[in-house]
Amino acid sequence: xxxxxxxxxxxxxxxxxxxxxxxxxxxxxxxxxxxxxxxxxxxxxxxxxxxxxxxxxxxxxxxxxxxxxxxxxxxxxxxxxxxxxxxxxxxxxxxxxxxxxxxxxxxxxxxxx
Amino acid sequence: xxxxxxxxxxxxxxxxxxxxxxxxxxxxxxxxxxxxxxxxxxxxxxxxxxxxxxxxxxxxxxxxxxxxxxxxxxxxxxxxxxxxxxxxxxxxxxxxxxxxxxxxxxxxxx
Numbered sequence: 148x149x150x151x152x153x154x155x156x157x158x159x160x161x162x163x164x165x166x167x168x169x170x171x172x173x174x175x176x177x178x179x180x181x182x183x184x185x186x187x188x189x190x191x192x193x194x195x196x197x198x199x200x201x202x203x204x205x206x207x208x209x210x211x212x213x214x215x216x217x218x219x220x221x222x223x224x225x226x227x228x229x230x231x232x233x234x235x236x237x238x239x240x241x242x243x244x245x246x247x248x249x250x251x252x253x254x255x256x257x258x259x260x
Numbered sequence: 261x262x263x264x265x266x267x268x269x270x271x272x273x274x275x276x277x278x279x280x281x282x283x284x285x286x287x288x289x290x291x292x293x294x295x296x297x298x299x300x301x302x303x304x305x306x307x308x309x310x311x312x313x314x315x316x317x318x319x320x321x322x323x324x325x326x327x328x329x330x331x332x333x334x335x336x337x338x339x340x341x342x343x344x345x346x347x348x349x350x351x352x353x354x355x356x357x358x359x360x361x362x363x364x365x366x367x368x369x370x
Contacts, residue, residue, distance in 0.1 A: 189360040197367050246292040251303040
């Protein structure tokens with residue numbers, strides 16, 4: 148049973164839609180992350196929040212907009228996406244930002260049509 | 261050279277076999293290393309953290325070789341349930357973020 152929950156599990160959206168991914172962690176961790184996983188590519192870090200402050204934006208296009216209202220919740224707002232943005236989006240948390248193992252949510256499989 | 265490199269496999273082994281994977285990393289300043297397993301269409305799950313020379317947990321042993329810049333994962337007495345993709349990650353040294361390999365696919369056959 149994962150301590151990190153993500154919704155929705157699956158999402159299909161058109162390029163003109165706006166949608167949001169939600170992540171909640173119940174582990175008391177201080178850092179939260181968004182990762183993108185595409186076929187035949189390694190996990191790509193998108194954003195990092197530590198104590199709800201953004202500490203990393205890994206050159207992510209502005210059509211992806213993160214929000215971290217508190218240490219337990221993380222959102223990823225999506226708008227005007229491209230078909231190549233179709234991927235598995237994984238939220239993760241860790242006790243500390245550095246050197247701590249990541250605990251992943253079950254992911255949102257996104258398809259952009 | 262990729263920052264973190266893994267043999268993609270697939271490794272096909274019979275039940276009960278011992279199998280080992282290697283993961284090489286390019287940044288000599290890396291301090292923390294992790295092995296995760298990922299089942300098909302599921303999220304990665306932490307298998308083992310490696311901060312010093314190695315770690316052991318039941319049938320799983322991870323070893324770190326700093327001189328040659330690789331970590332290994334040894335699985336003894338393989339079970340059917342060990343079939344998965346094994347992901348290696350190393351921290352990017354002073355940059356702190358994790359760098360991931362593409363994963364090694366393992367299939368344990370009856």
